[in-house]
Amino acid sequence: MNSFTFCSPTEVIFGKGTELKAADEIIKHSGTRVLIVYGGRSAVKSGLLDKIKNSLKNAGLEYISVGGVKPNPRVSLVREAVKKAIEFKADFILAVGGGSVIDTAKGIAHGTANPETDVWKFWIHEAELKKSMPVGAILTISAAGSETSDSAVLTNEETHEKRGLGTPLNRPKFAIMDPELTYTLPHFQIACGVVDIMMHTLDRYFTSTKGNELTDEIAESLLRVVIGNGKKALENPHDYGAMSELMWCGSLSHNGLTGLGAEKDFSTHQLGHELSGKFDVAHGASLSAVWGSWAFYSYKEHPERFEQFGKNVWGINKGSTEETAKAAIEKTVSYFSSLSMPTCFTELKIGVQSDDTLRDLANRCMFGGKRKVGNFKVLDTEDAYRIYKMANR
Numbered sequence: 001m002n003s004f005t006f007c008s009p010t011e012v013i014f015g016k017g018t019e020l021k022a023a024d025e026i027i028k029h030s031g032t033r034v035l036i037v038y039g040g041r042s043a044v045k046s047g048l049l050d051k052i053k054n055s056l057k058n059a060g061l062e063y064i065s066v067g068g069v070k071p072n073p074r075v076s077l078v079r080e081a082v083k084k085a086i087e088f089k090a091d092f093i094l095a096v097g098g099g100s101v102i103d104t105a106k107g108i109a110h111g112t113a114n115p116e117t118d119v120w121k122f123w124i125h126e127a128e129l130k131k132s133m134p135v136g137a138i139l140t141i142s143a144a145g146s147e148t149s150d151s152a153v154l155t156n157e158e159t160h161e162k163r164g165l166g167t168p169l170n171r172p173k174f175a176i177m178d179p180e181l182t183y184t185l186p187h188f189q190i191a192c193g194v195v196d197i198m199m200h201t202l203d204r205y206f207t208s209t210k211g212n213e214l215t216d217e218i219a220e221s222l223l224r225v226v227i228g229n230g231k232k233a234l235e236n237p238h239d240y241g242a243m244s245e246l247m248w249c250g251s252l253s254h255n256g257l258t259g260l261g262a263e264k265d266f267s268t269h270q271l272g273h274e275l276s277g278k279f280d281v282a283h284g285a286s287l288s289a290v291w292g293s294w295a296f297y298s299y300k301e302h303p304e305r306f307e308q309f310g311k312n313v314w315g316i317n318k319g320s321t322e323e324t325a326k327a328a329i330e331k332t333v334s335y336f337s338s339l340s341m342p343t344c345f346t347e348l349k350i351g352v353q354s355d356d357t358l359r360d361l362a363n364r365c366m367f368g369g370k371r372k373v374g375n376f377k378v379l380d381t382e383d384a385y386r387i388y389k390m391a392n393r
Contacts, residue, residue: 001212001261008255010148011174014248018176019138022052022094023059025174029134031092035085036065037105038096043067043140046184052096052138064088066108072155072162072276072283073100075107075120082111082119095137095172099144099196099283102137103152106170109133123154123163132169140181142246143193143284145200145254147175155277161364162277164269175251179244183237190237190246191339192284194230197250198223199287203266204259206298206305206376212261219258220312222249227313227335234339267374268294271387274361279350288341289348292333293390298377299325305376344393358388 013021026034034056036049043049049065056063066081085093085108093112095105111119113132121127137147146152150170155162182190205219226249232242252258271294272286281289299306303325310316310328319327333343342348353361362384366372372380379387 001215002209002263004260006256006260007168008148008171008257010172010255012148012177012251013174014177014244016178016180018178019048019052019181020055022136022138022176023055023061025136025176026056026061026092026094027059029092029136029173031134031136032061033088033090034061034063034092034094035081035088035090035108036063036094036096037069037081037101037108038065038067039069039098039101040067042184043096048138048140048181049096052094063094064090069097069101069104071100072280073104073107073153075123075154075156076158078104078107078111078119078154081108082115085112086115091133093133093135095135096140098139098141098193099146099153102135102139102144102146102172103154105135105137106132106146106152106172107154109135110169120154120156123156123165124161129165129167129169135172136174136176137172138176138181139178139247141185141189141193142179142182142243142250143189143196145197145250145252147172147177148251148255150256151254153273153283160277162273164273177247177251179240179247182243182247185237187234187340188282190233191230191341192282193246193250194226194233194339195284195288195336195341197226197246197253199268199284199291200253201226201258202291203268204262204264205309206265207259207262208302208375209262215258215260215262216308216312218252220309222252222258223313225249226253230339263375265375267298267376267379270365270373271384274365275348275350277364278361279348281348281350285342285348288336288343289345290387290391291336292329292343293387295329295332296326297383297387297390298374299329301377344391346393353388353392358385358392361385361388
């Protein structure tokens with residue numbers, strides 16, 4: 001195991017009815033004026049937003065709210081909300097939703113704390129983030145793990161760029177997790193969440209680092225739990241056991257625990273970000289659409305790693321190293337299909353793309369040739385183009 005530093009300071013409040021504890025948590029962190037961030041109609045229609053507002057009011061907290069967060073959260077909404085937060089003199093940002101809402105809240109916190117800097121500059125690394133504001137999260141979608149992670153992703157709709165920012169300042173002060181809040185999610189959103197949770201683990205698991213026994217065991221067990229409960233959750237979204245396991249797995253998959261002592265890869269995320277940025281497709285769907293192509297393109301770098309994955313996650317115990325590795329990839333792709341998730345561009349509903357478009361995607365992914373991505377297999381622009389081409393069917 002390599003050396004590492006691990007700090008996951010977010011307080012997790014897990015269980016039924018825990019959303020009513022938000023006011024106490026905000027007060028604990030000296031919040032008095034709260035900007036509530038939420039997504040669409042579901043938070044309003046379900047009565048959740050009113051319930052939270054009433055609890056804040058009863059605790060003597062002042063608040064305003066900003067809604068309309070979309071998947072692949074937009075930096076334009078962050079900018080608008082920053083202005084409102086400054087005018088309101090907000091001292092705490094409360095996210096009510098999934099990863100897109102939480103990432104938006106993180107962006108608002110950074111922008112409000114640094115009014116002299118356009119927030120997008122932090123995401124494209126033209127400015128260094130040195131301070132922020134406290135953020136809390138009430139989770140309603142098990143997927144991104146943003147409620148306990150040090151990362152946040154925003155999309156610039158003007159340039160079609162989707163970028164991630166990793167910093168300890170992204171860690172929320174608390175994460176409230178009530179699995180019952182996920183009961184009304186549509187099939188597609190649950191399935192996207194399952195893929196996202198798996199991919200946050202797989203992009204850490206597939207690394208060139210060896211001898212990381214305990215971390216590997218944690219990652220493999222988390223994957224098995226997600227795979228089993230993902231199907232249960234789709235069959236019955238009111239299955240508290242299944243939905244609670246997915247919710248907790250989502251947080252652990254992205255708080256850093258499943259990759260301790262190893263170098264991360266995250267090639268699939270980088271490839272998927274370009275698809276979301278250009279075509280505005282769901283994040284989880286972009287990942288399932290390219291993972292199989294990435295895996296078949298890359299597995300020969302360390303086939304024994306895919307063999308271990310096949311044996312310990314999928315229970316494949318026959319065949320040579322290469323046969324087991326390929327069978328593990330096929331099992332994973334088949335599992336995505338069983339969730340009705342796309343495994344190629346046609347299934348992603350963007351259609352077969354022109355060669356020029358594939359080249360453009362690859363070029364964007366590598367910042368015009370200024371970077372390479374990955375660790376399991378280091379990818380350059382030509383590699384990215386070939387993977388996109390494999391998925392282009």
